[in-house]
Structures are given as structure tokens and as C-alpha cells.
Amino acid sequence: MSTQSHTAAPIRLGTRRSALAQAQSGHVAAALEKISGRPVELVPITSEGDTNRASLSEIGGQGIFATRLREALLAGECDILVHSLKDLPTTIPEGLVIAATPVREDARDVAITRGGTPLHELRTGSKVGTGSPRRIAQVHRRAPHAEVVDIRGNVDSRLQRVASGELDAVILAAAGLSRLGTDSPLRREELGLSEWPTAPGQGSLAVETRSDAPAELLAALAELDDHDTRLAITVERGILEGLDSGCQAPMAAHAVVDGDEIRVRTVVYSTDGGRRIGLDVTETLNGEYIRRNGSGNGADAAGGADPMRTAREFGLSVAHRLLEQGAADLVSREHSSS
Structure with a gap:
């Protein structure tokens, strides 16, 4: 297959082999074919999460589905990946970028x-x-x-x-x-999400590619991106990132963009469910929270506001408040008794 003829060369989409992974990759493939005018072919990849039958709570859910796929992407075995965003660790490996977060589905x-x-x-x-x-x-x-x-x-x-x-x-x-x-x-x-909030990024997909991907591929993927979805999941993942070092307890975070406001509901639970610490926080998307290409407090040296950086900082500040309220202590009893 020649990659010289950009018009005809298929875009290779790396996906886990499960029916769900292939279904969600198929939705992205169909949308990308329309935008790019190029065929998209699925490249099935077996991840550790698909072969290791141990409990997710033992092997750690984060990353076990993504690592092998990312190795394949960096090795050039495929051009893009489609992940369930809730399975992705908050740290993106060097050389990779989340190029699109399509409109979020039902997060419940x-x-x-x-x-x-x-x-x-x-x-x-x-x-x-x-x-x-x-x-x-x-x-x-x-x-x-x-x-x-x-x-x-x-x-x-x-x-x-x-x-x-x-x-x-x-x-x-x-x-x-x-x-x-x-x-x-x-x-x-x-x-309902108010009483039963879900994992950061639940209901969202992440389309990942190499940072040095061809400009036309990055441009096509950018058309799949939904700005409000990306803002919301950036806040949620900011909370997860902020808790990661200070709290191993089960947690949930769900953010919604509504007009010029972003609301987030987040809860950290003890592993037995007996205790929880929750926050409901609303931020305004103006001033620091400029949504698109404005200028003002959010403007940085790069020229223009970076709403995603500000959304991440908002998430980190919410995590800090949870830790101040004792979120890290919610696992201490279980750990000390084991």
C-alpha cells in the first residue's frame, strides 16, 4: 500500500478487538471517511486488558487497554486510535496527541x-x-x-x-x-448523574494520533472535535490528575457546559461505600474561561486564550479542595487494616 497517494491511501484506525471497541471505532471511521474523502480501515490490536482476566481493581483499570494500542501507533502500525476516554490515563505519552473528542454520548x-x-x-x-x-x-x-x-x-x-x-x-x-x-x-x-456520578470521561471517545501526523489528517480529525465535550472532559480529567497522587479511593466526576457556565459534580468514596466527600462547583466561562480565541485574562504568551489549560487548572483546583476535605483519608482505614 503506497502512502504517497494521499487521496486513495486508507487511514488505518487501531482498535481493540472487542465488539464495543469495534462498534465505536466504526462510528468514528464513518464520520472520518465523510470528512477526509479517504477510506478508513480498522486495524484490530489485542491489549493486555483483553487477555488478562484478573479483576480490574487488582490490575488497575487505567492504561491496561491503552498501552499496547499506543505502542502500535508510535511504531507506525496504524495512523489513529479510538479509545473510550475513561480508560485513558491522564498523562499523554510523548509524541502523541488527543486530536479529537467527538460529541459525548449519555454519560450515565x-x-x-x-x-x-x-x-x-x-x-x-x-x-x-x-x-x-x-x-x-x-x-x-x-x-x-x-x-x-x-x-x-x-x-x-x-x-x-x-x-x-x-x-x-x-x-x-x-x-x-x-x-x-x-x-x-x-x-x-x-x-441519575446527581446521585450516581460516573467516571471522568465516561460516554466520551478520544481519537489519538502522533504529534507529527500529516497536517491534512490533523485537520480532518479537528472537524470531529466537539468543543464543549472537550472542555467538560478536561475539567473531569484535571480532577482525576489532581487526586491521582493524593488519593487511591474510588472517584467520580461529571462536568457539563451550559451556556457560559461549566458545572462539575465530583465525589470520592471510601472503598466500602460507607463514606464519601462530594463537591458541586460552577465556574463562569468568561474572563479566565474564554471559550474561543478571545483575549483578556486567559490570554497567554502564545497569543490568545487557552481555555483547555484553564479548564485543567479548574479541575486541579477542585481536586485540591477534595484533598483538603480529607479525600485521601477515605482509603486509610481499609489500607491500615490489611
């Missing part, structure tokens, strides 16, 4: 049951499946009499464990279900 979690019993009404001893430390803590709070079962596996296998009666409920991301177009007789309970 859903509880899936056979009969539609709400999570908080599940009987004592009911089995609820999830492998996420955040969701485990939230289930403990919402359904304290239920038993949490640590599970891995793709969406279909999780749904099957509910359908078969092995589990009474599983917690899944709404965005994943809609991207897969899953048609199931099982019942869904949407979990």
Missing part, C-alpha cells in the same frame, strides 16, 4: 435486571456484578443489602449472566449499550 450508568426491580429495592443477598471500584462503592451505598460480585467480560457476557439468573443485576455504561445497539429483553434503570 445503567442497572440491568431481569424484572425491572430498582437497585435500591433488591432483596437481601441479591448479586450485583461490576468490576469497577467506583461502581462497587456506589452499589454498597445504593443497595447495602446486596452482594457485589467482581466481574469482567464483554457486554454480552455480562447481560447473559443476568438473563441466566447467575446475577440479579449488572452495572454498565449507557453509552456502550447504545453504541452496540444492544437489543435485550432485560430491564434498564438509568442511574
Whole structure:
């Protein structure tokens, strides 16, 4: 395949092999083909997260799906990657850039049951499946009499464990279900973001490429980028980054851009769900928070405002407030008793 003829050369999109990863990569591929006028081909890559069956809470969810894909991108095996943003560590490796964050899908979690019993009404001893430390803590709070079962596996296998009666409920991301177009007789309970905030970046995709990618590829990817989505996830990831060094407890953060304001809801939980520290903060997107190419307080030496840098700093300041309120202490009891 010659990369000389830019008009015809396919754009190679690296993706995990799971049905969900291929589905969400397919959505991006279709949009990019329209913008660029070039075919986009999927390059399936096996990540550690796809082969290591250990619990996510043991091996650490962050990065296990991304590392192998990023190695392939840096080695030139593909031209772009599509990630679920919530799986990406906050540090972007040297030589790579998140070139687009398309419009965010539904950021909520859903509880899936056979009969539609709400999570908080599940009987004592009911089995609820999830492998996420955040969701485990939230289930403990919402359904304290239920038993949490640590599970891995793709969406279909999780749904099957509910359908078969092995589990009474599983917690899944709404965005994943809609991207897969899953048609199931099982019942869904949407979990509201005010009481059940989700992981930083949940519902969002990140399109990553090399910093030295051809200008026309970067320009095509820029057309996929949604400014408000990027602002919101930059705040959320700023909170995660700020907590990372000071707090290993399960956490959630969800930000929304509404007119000239950005609102963020963030909670840090103890691992058993018994305690939590939460903040709701609203910032105005003017002055420091200039959205596009304005000048003023947010202007820096590069000329023009950098709203993303300011959004990250806002997230870091929220994390600092959480730590001041004792967020890092939420795991200390569990760690000292082990």
C-alpha cells in the first residue's frame, strides 16, 4: 500500500478487538471517511486488558487497554486510535496527541435486571456484578443489602449472566449499550448523574494520533472535535490528575457546559461505600474561561486564550479542595487494616 497517494491511501484506525471497541471505532471511521474523502480501515490490536482476566481493581483499570494500542501507533502500525476516554490515563505519552473528542454520548450508568426491580429495592443477598471500584462503592451505598460480585467480560457476557439468573443485576455504561445497539429483553434503570456520578470521561471517545501526523489528517480529525465535550472532559480529567497522587479511593466526576457556565459534580468514596466527600462547583466561562480565541485574562504568551489549560487548572483546583476535605483519608482505614 503506497502512502504517497494521499487521496486513495486508507487511514488505518487501531482498535481493540472487542465488539464495543469495534462498534465505536466504526462510528468514528464513518464520520472520518465523510470528512477526509479517504477510506478508513480498522486495524484490530489485542491489549493486555483483553487477555488478562484478573479483576480490574487488582490490575488497575487505567492504561491496561491503552498501552499496547499506543505502542502500535508510535511504531507506525496504524495512523489513529479510538479509545473510550475513561480508560485513558491522564498523562499523554510523548509524541502523541488527543486530536479529537467527538460529541459525548449519555454519560450515565445503567442497572440491568431481569424484572425491572430498582437497585435500591433488591432483596437481601441479591448479586450485583461490576468490576469497577467506583461502581462497587456506589452499589454498597445504593443497595447495602446486596452482594457485589467482581466481574469482567464483554457486554454480552455480562447481560447473559443476568438473563441466566447467575446475577440479579449488572452495572454498565449507557453509552456502550447504545453504541452496540444492544437489543435485550432485560430491564434498564438509568442511574441519575446527581446521585450516581460516573467516571471522568465516561460516554466520551478520544481519537489519538502522533504529534507529527500529516497536517491534512490533523485537520480532518479537528472537524470531529466537539468543543464543549472537550472542555467538560478536561475539567473531569484535571480532577482525576489532581487526586491521582493524593488519593487511591474510588472517584467520580461529571462536568457539563451550559451556556457560559461549566458545572462539575465530583465525589470520592471510601472503598466500602460507607463514606464519601462530594463537591458541586460552577465556574463562569468568561474572563479566565474564554471559550474561543478571545483575549483578556486567559490570554497567554502564545497569543490568545487557552481555555483547555484553564479548564485543567479548574479541575486541579477542585481536586485540591477534595484533598483538603480529607479525600485521601477515605482509603486509610481499609489500607491500615490489611
